[in-house]
Amino acid sequence: MGATTSEGATPDREHRAPDDPHRRAVYGLALAALGVVYGDIGTSPLYTLKTVFDPSGGLPLQPANVIGIVSLIFWSLTVIVSLKYVALILRASNHGEGGIMALLALAASSVKERRRLRHGLLVVGVMGASLFYGDGVITPAISVLSAVEGLEVAAPVLQPYVVPVTLIALIALFLLQKRGTAGIGAVFGPIMVLWFVVIAVAGAMNIKDAPRILAALDPFEGLAFCLHHRWLAFVALGAVVLSLTGAEALYADMGHFGARPIRLTWFAVVFPALALNYLGQGALLLADPAALQNPFYRLFPSWMLFPMILLSTIATVIASQAVISGTYSMTKQAMQLGFLPRMNVVHTSAREIGQIYVPGINWTLLLAVVAAVLGFGSSTALGSAYGIAVTGTMLITTMLTFFVIRYAWHMNWALCVFATLFFFVIDSMFFSANLLKVAEGGWFPLAIGLLIFTVMATWGRGSEIMAHEAHVRAGTTPLRPFLTSLLTKKPVRVEGTAVFMSADPDGVPHSLLNNLMHNRVLHEHVAFLTVINEPVPWVDNARRLDIQVLGDGCFQVTVRYGFKDEVDLPAALESCRQSGLKFDRSTISYFLSRATVVPTPGTGMALWRERLFAIMLHNVGNVAAYLRLPADRVIELGARIEI
Structure with missing residues (x-):
């Protein structure tokens, strides 16, 4: 993240800068x-x-x-x-x-x-x-x-x-x-x-x-x-x-x-x-x-x-x-x-x-x-x-x-x-x-500040532990070798596009493993999508998407957002068409892993904080709505994680 030493914006923010006299008058x-x-x-x-x-x-x-x-x-x-x-x-x-x-x-x-x-x-x-x-x-x-x-x-x-x-x-x-x-x-x-x-x-x-x-x-x-x-x-x-x-x-x-x-x-x-x-x-x-x-x-x-x-x-x-x-x-x-x-x-x-x-x-x-x-x-x-x-x-x-x-x-x-x-x-x-x-x-x-601090600190730490657990699991099943082995076996391919959300771009998403286990099919077009939130207010459109072609209709996509950006994954995916990932919004399927946290005594957090994190994860928030995914195109597959 770059820092500026004046009131002006960094280059990737200049097109939005409110101080630009060509966009708005200062007095207005x-x-x-x-x-x-x-x-x-x-x-x-x-x-x-x-x-x-x-x-x-x-x-x-x-x-x-x-x-x-x-x-x-x-x-x-x-x-x-x-x-x-x-x-x-x-x-x-x-x-x-x-x-x-x-x-x-x-x-x-x-x-x-x-x-x-x-x-x-x-x-x-x-x-x-x-x-x-x-x-x-x-x-x-x-x-x-x-x-x-x-x-x-x-x-x-x-x-x-x-x-x-x-x-x-x-x-x-x-x-x-x-x-x-x-x-x-x-x-x-x-x-x-x-x-x-x-x-x-x-x-x-x-x-x-x-x-x-x-x-x-x-x-x-x-x-x-x-x-x-x-x-x-x-x-x-x-x-x-x-x-x-x-x-x-x-x-x-x-x-x-x-x-x-x-x-x-x-x-x-x-x-x-x-x-x-x-x-x-x-x-x-x-x-x-x-x-x-x-x-x-x-x-x-x-x-x-x-x-x-x-x-x-x-x-x-x-x-x-x-x-x-x-x-x-x-x-x-x-x-x-x-x-x-x-x-x-x-x-x-x-x-x-x-x-x-x-x-x-x-x-x-x-x-x-x-x-x-x-x-x-x-x-x-x-x-x-x-x-x-x-x-x-x-x-x-x-x-x-x-x-x-x-x-x-x-x-x-x-x-x-x-x-x-x-x-x-x-x-x-x-x-x-x-x-x-x-x-x-x-x-x-x-009291309000202490309550909010407890929630924010617990969620931040719990998310770090979950990301680490996901990385450890992904380390045992790297994506590219797994995909090569899978395609060699020529699985049944069905029409449409499947987007598998993944926290780690190098690991196999649990939603893919569960889908193969239960449905035993692979879509014609497959995107492994990772969302990265960067510690900057805005991510320039030129850096928004990173697309890698994995072959045989499979793609690895990374989408970056700043903390002031508006998150809209379907809109971001429109740019993937130029790289060959063609899809119809009405037929695309988004596969998400919904984790169930199991609080366990150990080196993670205090047990009461683990329980608080598990409650928040289960009751607060809708990832699909946050990412602005169409509700009728989302498929959630469960996973249990001990922290």
């Missing part, structure tokens, strides 16, 4: 990016300051504290988002793609000769991906709940309806997922432009009432706050980090929009709007401490409250949609990298290749989100659960980036250590501050 991509990338971080002002000064945190609402907190928020946005993500990590392009899975593949590839180090990076990367699922649960819950809480401000009598309205909005959102986002995606950008303009103007209007809040632009105000309060300041960092939620999306969505539009929108629109709004909320709290009930909504006059509640709810739904879609994409990448079982993936758009829907993940997320809303009941309570997933992912991203800039980019050792240590210390402080809130709700995303 920037508008689209506003509607997808910034929904999460853009709606953070709804709950950040309210959570920081929540009485349970112990930080008194005093002018010096308000200025210090706003200063910490402003400079956190500057250092973490502007410097770390926008200036540095957006350069870690994996063939034009971003996100923790793409970064993991890039980091692991850069140290592929060091097996132990590579294995350690894979473990750390999977931990980061697992925490992302925790973020995928908390973000919709806290975002929509914080928006609907505006009803309490507009009319306190409506307070009992906050949770029910939130649940109705979230359930409707998840029910609509199977229809895709193509129809509503076009309006996301303009709505978020309106959102950022409104919150910027509201913030600026309040700054003029207490201009001393502008002292927060001085980084020494934040430093003085930390030195003065020490422990309370450390605790407050756990809430300050809420202003950074969604920063990971800047990198994760790089493949959709390109680095340049994301940088443009951040510096031209999002950062100024967020800075003005946080400064405006700080100014409001200086002028009216009673506004702490909900400093965001108190920025607006009473006649604007209901329109703002509506706009906020729409904006948070957009933020939730981005996270939900990101979870689908993460799941698909994890499946193709071998960390999750193959689940049903529905393509919701015939034109947009990245628009997918994973039913199993959708309903699992919905149940978890509903549980979070009912269990925590308010955005302030959810704030305690939110930060730990975000900061954990940020910390792991920093660790993986070190191996990319050092071993893939070959930058100076001292520079790599200094840059990584600088961000590592900051991320560690945020993460440590959130560890204090484990008992208050931080356990929730940690």
Whole structure:
């Protein structure tokens, strides 16, 4: 796998590169990016300051504290988002793609000769991906709940309806997922432009009432706050980090929009709007401490409250949609990298290749989100659960980036250590501050992350053991000598084409052995097909297929996919016609081996993990559907494997 040292794509990705000015205008991509990338971080002002000064945190609402907190928020946005993500990590392009899975593949590839180090990076990367699922649960819950809480401000009598309205909005959102986002995606950008303009103007209007809040632009105000309060300041960092939620999306969505539009929108629109709004909320709290009930909504006059509640709810739904879609994409990448079982993936758009829907993940997320809303009941309570997933992912991203800039980019050792240590210390402080809130709700995303990590690690290890067992078995029955011997005996040949799926291209597929044992025939055309998932986002069409003619109507076919490619075996096989493998889609038969795992004590995995792997293998996923094989042309033949 090759790595690039700039935001551009590697040659095999250039024909898809979203930064190509000949394909799309940068400003059009920037508008689209506003509607997808910034929904999460853009709606953070709804709950950040309210959570920081929540009485349970112990930080008194005093002018010096308000200025210090706003200063910490402003400079956190500057250092973490502007410097770390926008200036540095957006350069870690994996063939034009971003996100923790793409970064993991890039980091692991850069140290592929060091097996132990590579294995350690894979473990750390999977931990980061697992925490992302925790973020995928908390973000919709806290975002929509914080928006609907505006009803309490507009009319306190409506307070009992906050949770029910939130649940109705979230359930409707998840029910609509199977229809895709193509129809509503076009309006996301303009709505978020309106959102950022409104919150910027509201913030600026309040700054003029207490201009001393502008002292927060001085980084020494934040430093003085930390030195003065020490422990309370450390605790407050756990809430300050809420202003950074969604920063990971800047990198994760790089493949959709390109680095340049994301940088443009951040510096031209999002950062100024967020800075003005946080400064405006700080100014409001200086002028009216009673506004702490909900400093965001108190920025607006009473006649604007209901329109703002509506706009906020729409904006948070957009933020939730981005996270939900990101979870689908993460799941698909994890499946193709071998960390999750193959689940049903529905393509919701015939034109947009990245628009997918994973039913199993959708309903699992919905149940978890509903549980979070009912269990925590308010955005302030959810704030305690939110930060730990975000900061954990940020910390792991920093660790993986070190191996990319050092071993893939070959930058100076001292520079790599200094840059990584600088961000590592900051991320560690945020993460440590959130560890204090484990008992208050931080356990929730940690529990989700631990569950997902167990599933991913068990599936990855179990798949390795099964592949090894298949290789050992294949080693005793090499394909070419077996085929030569078989054809010498002149077996009965029947019309049609048979495709035998094989994990090892050099071994005899068990499905072929079983077919010969039971049916005692060989098809006129036979293809031994192996699918290889490479640790790159995209495989160029020129490298997609490798076809070897074995003679007498037999072929060996290897199909390669990247973790962002759309898997479609029938479509890929169309190219085989040029090599003589002619077939009719309506008569072709796909032979698959369906393994039954028998957990046995030994050197594989712990027995409970082997049993978990066996359950997942038996109950989760449909390989034929994943490969997009026609259901009426698939024949599955069983095999038992002890691990």
